[in-house]
Amino acid sequence: MAETHRVPLAEVTPAIALGPLDGRYHHAVAPLVDHLSEAALNRDRVHVEVEWLIHLTSQSVLPGAGPLTEDQQAALRKIVTDFDGNAVRELAEIEAVTVHDVKAVEYFIGRRLGGIGIEHLTSMVHFGCTSEDINNLAYAVGVKGAVEQVWLPAARALVEQFAAMAREHRDVPMLSRTHGQPATPTTLGKELAVITHRLNRQLDRIARTEYLGKINGATGTYAAHYTSVPSADWQAVSRSFIEGLGLTWNPLTTQIESHDWQAELYADMARFNRILHNACTDIWSYISIGYFAQIPVEGATGSSTMPHKVNPIRFENAEANLEISNGLLDTLAATLVTSRWQRDLTDSSSQRNIGVAFGHSLLAISNVAKGLDRLSVPADVLAADLDQNWEVLGEAIQMVMRAEAIAGVEGMENPYERLKELTRGHRVDAERMKEFVSGLGLSHDAEARLLALTPGNYNGIAGKLVDHLK
Incomplete structure (x- = not known):
């Protein structure tokens, strides 16, 4: 077979995704990118580091590091809100040197303190922290x-x-x-x-x-x-x-x-x-x-x-x-x-x-x-499916027979067994079920209830139970 030369797809621009979430299904999951992507993690690291610096100064924890002005705090927070593709690339460049993602974030913030007029606080970035404190x-x-x-x-x-x-x-x-x-x-x-x-x-x-x-x-x-x-x-x-x-x-x-x-x-x-x-x-x-x-x-x-x-x-x-x-x-x-x-x-x-x-x-x-x-x-x-399955009324009939027996009505012996004989392995239509009910000798009220029963209305309070939804 002749050797096949193919274009390396990994080199195609824009990049081709390896996984379906970043390719075929990107539109369905895109909102998660702002929270759980690598870029979002780095932005959140910057957010934590910035807020830690503001917190330490606002609490006057370190002697000589008084509270920042409102403009300085706003400028620090702007590092987070302005975090974009350029910031992602800059962080990647720093990390290529540090070979440490959180240290890269520390240096990334430190680069910007001079422009805010607080370069003297560079040593306060990441103060007292291990990487996992930020992560x-x-x-x-x-x-x-x-x-x-x-x-x-x-x-x-x-x-x-x-x-x-x-x-x-x-x-x-x-x-x-x-x-x-x-x-x-x-x-x-x-x-x-x-x-x-x-x-x-x-x-x-x-x-x-x-x-x-x-x-x-x-x-x-x-x-x-x-x-x-x-x-x-x-x-x-x-x-x-x-x-x-x-x-x-x-x-x-x-x-x-x-x-x-x-x-x-x-x-x-x-x-x-x-x-x-x-x-x-x-x-x-x-x-x-x-x-x-x-x-x-x-x-x-x-x-x-x-x-x-x-x-x-x-x-x-x-x-x-x-x-x-x-x-x-x-x-x-x-x-x-x-x-x-x-x-x-x-x-x-x-x-x-x-x-x-x-x-x-x-x-x-x-x-x-x-x-x-x-x-x-x-x-x-x-x-139609219900109407093909009249045998499901067997449960209702045998339970009524049990209740009748307790009430003293004669002839209600072995209700389960009698319904099993009638229904198991057999299709029972409406006529046969009504005939069976009519021959049981039930009390008038019990017989009337069962004769009015169909597979379509034998569902208890099923509809009412929907009211339990909040």
Whole structure:
């Protein structure tokens, strides 16, 4: 075979993405870039360093370093708000020399102090800090922003879609299937409400997440702080600074903040993902039996060879992305709670994948939302299925017989066994079921209740249960 010469795609400009989140699906996950990308992490590092410098001077912690003017503080904060592509490139150039990302941030800020008129405070940048003091806070700020401003609003909007569908279809009768077999009927709205309720519980847990942070030195002892400025209340300085960032102060750490809060958050997100995955597989199955119909998209192709098909691709895509997201979330939750002695760097590599885990979950949420928008409910299909399964009334009849026996009505012996003989392995139509009921010798009221019963109205208070949705 002749040797093939190909253009090296890695050299194509603009750059071609290796992963789908930065390529094919970029539009769906782009909002996360401002919180969980490498550039966002560096901007948040700059933010933490700048705020630490302002905090130290405003607290007059170091003798001779009085409060900055409002203009000086504003100029420092402008380093963060003006952080752009040029800043990203400059940081990369500095890091190429330092071979240390946080040290590069320190030098990046130091370069700008002269223009603000505070070059004499250059030695205060990164004062008393180990790299992890900056990193843990930058990650906390980034993850908090990603959850509260991007992921959680998208997830809540999706759950509200489920809730709206539950309310709309609260009274649409539907055959249940336990173990895949016809079972006591329900309503479509009630089943959608179950999904909604489950997802909402996880979102409530996620909304209550504590984002912990620490700034206490190389091994969490404030040793350098108290040695250099013994008069300061460094715990109070640390706590007020971290709480000022909108985080929760962790008073007891090694060199790293222990990341337990991250593990808790990712476990909750993974549980949300799993419940949503369960919803996707159920909806896919309901589509396959006609309980949901998919509204075709004008001009779209369902199958490359079978023109009649409209494939449930949104839900299948979501399943795959939820599984990938959970693979990463589970790994992060398991890995981040462990650190050898006072510090190892496994967390550093692991945390660089947080954005990928969030991205696949956000992409799945987007796909499910689009999939739900293209569903309709053919109530006649659901009704026809119910009418083919009169045997599901066997539960109701035998329970009424039990109640009648307790009330002293004769002839109600062995209700379960008699209904099993009638219904198991047999299709029972309306006429045969009514004939059976009429021959039982029930009290007048009990017989009337059962004769009025159909598979379509034997669903208890299913519709009313939808009212439990908040």
